[in-house]
Amino acid sequence: MEIEEQSIEEDMNSKKLHEGPLYNWKSVTDEFVNACGTLELGELLHDSSFGLFEAMSAIEMMDVKMDAGMMCNQIKREVRNLQQSVELGTVKVKDLSHEELIGIMDASLACVVTWLEGHSLAQTVFTNLYLHDPSLIDDRCLKAFSICLLKIVDLIRDRINRAGVFEEEDFQPLTYGFRMACDVTDLRAVGMLKEVEDDLNRSVRHVKGLIQSGAGTDSEKEYERLVAVSVRVKFYKLFLSMLLALCKDRCEGVPQAKKLIGQMLEVIQPMKSSITLGIQTEEREVTKTDYPTIMGFEPLINQRLLPPTFPRYTMIMSRDLSIDYIDTLLRRLDLTTTVLDGASVQDVFDVLKEFSKLSPCVLTRSILQLTFLPPSRRVFGQHILTDFLKDSVRAFVLPPALSPKTPLYNNAEVKQYVDALMTRAVRPICSVLKICGHNRARQRDKWAHLLDEMASLQDEADKVDGYLHQVQMKADPNRPFGSSFGTWVLYYTLQVMIGYTLSGFELELYAPYEYHYIYWYLYELLYAWLFSTIQRADSFVSDHEAYIESVSNKGRGNKKSKKKKRSKALQRESNIVHAQQNMFGGYYKAVIGLQLANKLKHPNFEYDREEVRYTHRFAPFACVSSPPMVTYSQFKDLTNLSRYNPTPSAIDLFTTSCKYFLQAKTLYESIPNPSEEIQKVIKIAKTNFVMMKLLSGGHKQDFEAPADFDFSLHKLFPIIKV
Amino acid sequence: MPSESSVDQKGKELLRSWLNKSMKIQMTDGRTLIGIFLCTDRDRNVILGSCEEYLKPPDTSEKREEPRILGLAMIPGHHIVSINIDEDRDIQQNIM
Numbered sequence: 001m002e003i004e005e006q007s008i009e010e011d012m013n014s015k016k017l018h019e020g021p022l023y024n025w026k027s028v029t030d031e032f033v034n035a036c037g038t039l040e041l042g043e044l045l046h047d048s049s050f051g052l053f054e055a056m057s058a059i060e061m062m063d064v065k066m067d068a069g070m071m072c073n074q075i076k077r078e079v080r081n082l083q084q085s086v087e088l089g090t091v092k093v094k095d096l097s098h099e100e101l102i103g104i105m106d107a108s109l110a111c112v113v114t115w116l117e118g119h120s121l122a123q124t125v126f127t128n129l130y131l132h133d134p135s136l137i138d139d140r141c142l143k144a145f146s147i148c149l150l151k152i153v154d155l156i157r158d159r160i161n162r163a164g165v166f167e168e169e170d171f172q173p174l175t176y177g178f179r180m181a182c183d184v185t186d187l188r189a190v191g192m193l194k195e196v197e198d199d200l201n202r203s204v205r206h207v208k209g210l211i212q213s214g215a216g217t218d219s220e221k222e223y224e225r226l227v228a229v230s231v232r233v234k235f236y237k238l239f240l241s242m243l244l245a246l247c248k249d250r251c252e253g254v255p256q257a258k259k260l261i262g263q264m265l266e267v268i269q270p271m272k273s274s275i276t277l278g279i280q281t282e283e284r285e286v287t288k289t290d291y292p293t294i295m296g297f298e299p300l301i302n303q304r305l306l307p308p309t310f311p312r313y314t315m316i317m318s319r320d321l322s323i324d325y326i327d328t329l330l331r332r333l334d335l336t337t338t339v340l341d342g343a344s345v346q347d348v349f350d351v352l353k354e355f356s357k358l359s360p361c362v363l364t365r366s367i368l369q370l371t372f373l374p375p376s377r378r379v380f381g382q383h384i385l386t387d388f389l390k391d392s393v394r395a396f397v398l399p400p401a402l403s404p405k406t407p408l409y410n411n412a413e414v415k416q417y418v419d420a421l422m423t424r425a426v427r428p429i430c431s432v433l434k435i436c437g438h439n440r441a442r443q444r445d446k447w448a449h450l451l452d453e454m455a456s457l458q459d460e461a462d463k464v465d466g467y468l469h470q471v472q473m474k475a476d477p478n479r480p481f482g483s484s485f486g487t488w489v490l491y492y493t494l495q496v497m498i499g500y501t502l503s504g505f506e507l508e509l510y511a512p513y514e515y516h517y518i519y520w521y522l523y524e525l526l527y528a529w530l531f532s533t534i535q536r537a538d539s540f541v542s543d544h545e546a547y548i549e550s551v552s553n554k555g556r557g558n559k560k561s562k563k564k565k566r567s568k569a570l571q572r573e574s575n576i577v578h579a580q581q582n583m584f585g586g587y588y589k590a591v592i593g594l595q596l597a598n599k600l601k602h603p604n605f606e607y608d609r610e611e612v613r614y615t616h617r618f619a620p621f622a623c624v625s626s627p628p629m630v631t632y633s634q635f636k637d638l639t640n641l642s643r644y645n646p647t648p649s650a651i652d653l654f655t656t657s658c659k660y661f662l663q664a665k666t667l668y669e670s671i672p673n674p675s676e677e678i679q680k681v682i683k684i685a686k687t688n689f690v691m692m693k694l695l696s697g698g699h700k701q702d703f704e705a706p707a708d709f710d711f712s713l714h715k716l717f718p719i720i721k722v
Numbered sequence: 723m724p725s726e727s728s729v730d731q732k733g734k735e736l737l738r739s740w741l742n743k744s745m746k747i748q749m750t751d752g753r754t755l756i757g758i759f760l761c762t763d764r765d766r767n768v769i770l771g772s773c774e775e776y777l778k779p780p781d782t783s784e785k786r787e788e789p790r791i792l793g794l795a796m797i798p799g800h801h802i803v804s805i806n807i808d809e810d811r812d813i814q815q816n817i818m
Contacts, residue, residue: 023744023746023756023806023808024808024809024810025806025807025808025809026806026807026808026809027804027805028740028805028806028807029803029805029806031736032737032740032762032766032805034733035733035737036733036737036762036763036764036765036766036799037764038729038732038733039733039734039763039764040764042763042764043763044761044762044763045734045738045741045761045762045763046761046762047741047760050761050769050771054760055761055769055796057794058769058794058795059792059794059795059796060795061755061795061796061797061798062749062750062751062797062798062801304788304790
């Protein structure tokens with residue numbers, strides 16, 4: 001009884017001390033142990049509402065992988081927050097030396113970069129104690145820097161969140177309730193840095209004067225350090241201003257941002273060469289969770305903010321590498337500004353596709369997406385989406401319904417139909433563009449998923465085409481209305497299907513014994529359709545332009561130059577597509593030849609069925625009606641070699657393959673100003689051409705080593721090695 | 723045999739009476755966990771629901787520390803140092 005009274009008294013006391021649930025604890029350790037002993041082996045004692053299934057999802061305490069809290073206790077040293085550290089004097093908030101400032105700024109940048117690579121904010125940027133409360137800092141430079149860095153982090157987070165093209169492996173959006181210096185305006189933050197920069201520059205000039213008047217090496221060293229600090233302050237000032245410029249909703253800040261990026265790139269080199277001037281980490285034991293840091297950084301400060309099970313091992317990037325990373329990031333950001341030159345969906349799609357091939361980081365991807373479509377949902381912050389789509393359709397197929405000077409254009413009902421179709425197209429077309437912004441590995445699934453929507457859009461477009469055809473026939477029976485809208489949608493459907501199929505190579509999903517049907521599908525179906533779609537679109541445009549010219553006064557209007565420009569871009573694309581088709585044709589014939597020559601390993605699994613693999617690979621295409629899905633039996637029929645008379649031998653196939661590669665090479669070489677990628681592919685086509693030539697001449701005929709496909713030069717086009 | 727099984731029954735009854743009550747477990751590394759007792763077995767592995775983790779025993783430290791929310795947690799029997807159960811206050815008042 002006494003004990004109980006005491007415990008109640010304690011309860012009362014604790015009630016005064018702190019709020020929260022009050023317990024009436026009673027030690028039952030021994031009873032519990034004894035009672036557990038009475039259970040059978042494997043018997044679980046639980047309530048009816050709790051079962052083995054629920055038990056499985058519990059995290060296991062004291063397990064290295066599951067129990068994050070375990071780590072805190074294994075660290076011998078004490079983890080202190082900013083306030084405590086300042087009181088103890090372990091972290092300085094005033095009179096920091098230049099070495100310290102350089103070190104802190106560089107280490108912070110390394111943290112930001114690590115965060116951008118997908119780590120949690122708590123384990124990266126906020127291991128910097130200064131950022132927890134910049135108001136405690138007296139040093140002007142450090143204070144301005146800390147506030148500015150918080151702003152930068154907040155802006156980056158905002159951009160990435162708004163663009164919505166990240167996955168959990170790209171980016172951790174959680175902020176854990178850290179304050180991002182909201183009490184200081186953006187303008188003030190930039191101003192603070194500017195003031196500090198001016199002061200530093202004054203000191204730089206002063207010291208320079210001292211050196212010129214013959215001061216010792218000490219001054220020279222001081223000069224170096226002063227310059228290093230001032231360059232960094234300038235860099236962060238530019239970084240913040242650049243992000244602010246990019247955040248403008250009407251994209252009017254992009255040219256300014258481009259200028260700022262150029263200025264930032266200029267200070268990268270001086271920053272990199274002065275990294276060694278900053279304070280470096282002290283010697284301390286490196287463990288899986290704890291690593292040595294410089295003053296002001298505490299890797300474990302936020303350990304308790306993390307969810308119970310969390311990857312606890314965050315490797316902060318080295319300062320050197322993080323500067324290189326920023327350098328690449330800036331160059332890519334510079335590239336993203338080119339999207340503004342795009343006049344149609346087609347142009348934007350090309351820019352996004354090319355950009356994605358660089359496997360850019362999540363920030364650049366997000367900014368590119370937002371430059372194209374800011375939160376206002378207007379293209380480049382200015383054009384209405386449906387208008388932009390109409391312009392794109394006009395540029396691609398020039399349908400009479402969208403072209404002034406035709407009877408259809410002024411028909412109210414026609415306009416209604418076309419408008420409805422464009423409104424309907426906004427979502428799928430925007431999805432096509434948005435998927436290009438996701439990371440490469442995620443795109444495959446998203447392409448597959450989108451095909452459903454593309455198929456129903458195709459349906460609508462075909463219906464509108466049908467209706468317009470009827471209207472046109474009534475108005476002018478001599479001029480049929482082509483399937484303009486259908487062709488336009490088909491182009492994107494095919495792009496999506498090709499994107500899906502090709503991503504399998506990049507992700508290394510296909511085994512060499514699968515190549516024959518993949519190459520066949522690409523060569524015989526997807527690229528063949530794409531090529532003819534582009535041709536058809538081109539003929540629509542030229543037909544219609546000829547018609548308009550014949551209607552309006554002849555000889556007037558110098559639109560020829562404009563037309564030429566258009567057809568140049570189109571010619572380039574159609575050449576590339578044709579060349580790609582020939583490449584895949586070459587690979588297809590080569591693979592079949594290698595199979596016949598026993599130079600390709602075929603698996604010999606039990607229960608192996610090619611049909612299952614084939615169906616699985618092309619399953620997403622089933623929902624698309626044009627182009628129709630080729631089933632496995634159809635594929636088998638179409639590719640049966642006995643259809644030919646005489647049945648081709650391996651040598652024949654190598655000869656055909658040889659021709660295809662040659663044709664591809666010729667087509668690629670006809671493209672003016674070839675990009676680096678095209679030059680690479682020309683080289684690959686040439687190498688493969690030579691290989692096939694050799695094989696068709698009987699080279700290594702008796703040699704039964706399996707052929708090798710070397711993707712090291714290009715992700716899609718391998719070099720065949722025998 | 724029958725006497726043993728009645729002991730067994732008593733043990734199980736006791737454990738059963740503790741189900742869904744608050745439990746405080748101290749672990750070998752000094753941390754304290756407080757949560758709802760949900761499940762146990764012969765090796766006295768315990769599963770606590772809505773579990774909170776304290777670095778120091780919450781009653782002894784002068785300043786109440788912010789607990790960390792763990793959710794559903796399983797504590798292996800050999801890491802358990804002591805177990806406390808939250809006694810029903812009403813019953814206790816009756817006793818008094």
